[in-house]
Amino acid sequence: NMQGDRPGCVADIDDMESLYRRSNELFIPVEKSLRRIQIKDQDWLLLLFRDISAKKAQEEALEHSSSLIAATLEATADGILVTRPDGGISHMNQNFSHMWKIPQDLLVQGDDRKILDFMENQVQDVALYRQRLSGIVDKKDATEFDTIELKDGRFLERYLVPLIISGKLSGTVFSFRDITQRRQAEKELRRAKADAEAASHAKSDFLAVMSHEIRTPMNGILGMLDLALDTDLKIEQREYLDIVKSSAESLLTIINDILDFSKIEAG
Numbered sequence: 001n002m003q004g005d006r007p008g009c010v011a012d013i014d015d016m017e018s019l020y021r022r023s024n025e026l027f028i029p030v031e032k033s034l035r036r037i038q039i040k041d042q043d044w045l046l047l048l049f050r051d052i053s054a055k056k057a058q059e060e061a062l063e064h065s066s067s068l069i070a071a072t073l074e075a076t077a078d079g080i081l082v083t084r085p086d087g088g089i090s091h092m093n094q095n096f097s098h099m100w101k102i103p104q105d106l107l108v109q110g111d112d113r114k115i116l117d118f119m120e121n122q123v124q125d126v127a128l129y130r131q132r133l134s135g136i137v138d139k140k141d142a143t144e145f146d147t148i149e150l151k152d153g154r155f156l157e158r159y160l161v162p163l164i165i166s167g168k169l170s171g172t173v174f175s176f177r178d179i180t181q182r183r184q185a186e187k188e189l190r191r192a193k194a195d196a197e198a199a200s201h202a203k204s205d206f207l208a209v210m211s212h213e214i215r216t217p218m219n220g221i222l223g224m225l226d227l228a229l230d231t232d233l234k235i236e237q238r239e240y241l242d243i244v245k246s247s248a249e250s251l252l253t254i255i256n257d258i259l260d261f262s263k264i265e266a267g
Contacts, residue, residue, distance in 0.1 A: 012036060017052070029056045079156075079176035088112045090171055099156070099176055124149040125152075147179070154180045164171065211259050218252045 013034035019027045029050060035046040048197040075082050079096030083089055089112040097107060100119050107115075123129045129148060156176045163171040225245040230240065 020049075028053050031055075046197060077177070081174040081176070082171055083174070084171045085169060087116075089115060096176060099178060122150045122152070124151055148176075155183045187238050207259050207264075215252070215261070218248065218255060221248050222252070 013032075015031050015033060018030050018032060020030045021027050031050045031052045031216040035048070037044050046191075073091070073093045074095075076093070077095065079099040080091070080093045081089065081096050091137050100122065102115060102118060106118060120129065128146075144158075146158050148156045150156065150164055156179075157179050159175040159177075160195040161173050162169055163173050178196055222245065225241060225248065229241055229245070233241065
């Protein structure tokens with residue numbers, strides 16, 4: 001204790017942490033408080049000690065979990081944006097800021113409205129972008145998926161899912177993925193398919209035209225040969241015309257094979 005006639009020299013201390021060693025040589029974290037009280041004209045110091053081992057363990061576990069989540073968000077290839085129910089930004093990873101090309105000065109300012117406006121200014125269809133953006137915030141069990149076209153020609157897939165904490169809607173998680181190369185590949189594939197279909201139609205048209213243009217005169221030749229063979233001919237003339245007819249029939253067979261669409265398809 002302290003005598004009442006001595007001036008106070010000890011101030012109150014709240015929740016100061018220290019390490020204390022037990023008799024088993026192990027250290028434990030302790031939270032202590034110091035109070036100065038007066039009893040019967042005497043000053044007393046009241047020391048309160050509290051073992052905070054469990055509390056420290058919980059804090060370390062929470063810190064580890066938070067660090068793990070933060071590291072996971074940074075490791076993903078997607079751009080992640082987490083917003084609060086009021087529309088403000090709760091978190092974003094680096095891939096998100098790079099994907100949307102957000103200037104460093106905006107990130108330093110930390111003005112959520114300016115960052116969101118900067119994003120909107122890059123979008124081709126702002127009305128659709130806003131409609132999808134606001135359509136999920138009132139639905140706790142909804143998810144949404146769409147594709148955003150930017151003014152610079154890039155395409156971003158956007159996946160929205162509500163953030164539920166303790167059964168309460170606490171915001172929205174947005175995941176963005178750059179699919180520009182995939183869209184270009186799909187466009188090239190569609191173009192190649194269209195070209196192949198056009199070539200197939202051209203081939204069919206060609207076969208139809210050739211079937212008429214070649215077979216018609218060949219049938220005319222064979223018809224005239226038959227008529228010629230029915231006339232009075234010398235033996236040598238008939239022999240020559242028989243050879244011409246045989247050759248013409250062989251040529252027509254070859255032409256029919258060439259113009260046979262099914263045989264062309266079979267290689």
